[in-house]
Amino acid sequence: MHKPNVTVAAIVTCQDKFLLVKERDKHTGDICYNQPAGHLEANETLAEAAHRELIEETGISLNASHLVGIYNLHAANGVHYMRFSFAFNSPELFEPSPQDDDILSANWFSLEQIKSLPLRSPLVLKCIEDYLAGKAYPLSLIYQ
Incomplete structure (x- = not known):
């Protein structure tokens, strides 16, 4: 039986910048950039998982x-x-301090900078473009 992996991502914005994490791709070993993201864990909602991954x-x-x-x-x-993918609006450009050993660093980038980075997947840019296009659905859309 086929079961897809459920993942969450945090699209964090402030002052026309987006927060991305620098990590090493576990399959290729290459350095890449991603939104703070990860897998849904037992007994948490999707929004809670995105919040946890962000922290x-x-x-x-x-x-x-x-x-x-x-x-x-x-x-x-x-x-x-x-x-x-969930949107998170930051009131200021906080200095990130990754807690996860797999994260090499976290930084704020403009859209133009992101377009030139090696991204973890095409979804990194797609999610940002959707955010900028105004795609916004209430959290209540997801039955918890």
Whole structure:
């Protein structure tokens, strides 16, 4: 039976910048950039998972304002992901302090800078573009 991996991502914005984490791709070993993201764990809601990942990967605690989208990706590594992306608006450009050893650093980037970075997947840019296009769904859309 096929079961996709459920993942969450935090699209964090402030002053026309987006917060991304620098990490090493576990399959290729290459350095890449991603939103703070990870897998849904037992007994947590999707929004709680995004909040937890944000704290673990950046040291910043914010609450999701809305759902940006749900994304289906059959990745090059052969894994099928269902990604739920949430928007988080930061009142200031906090200095990130990653708690997760897999995160090399976390930094704020403009959209133009992001377009030139090696991204973890095409969903990194797609989620940002959807956010900028105004895609916003209430958190109540997801039955908890």
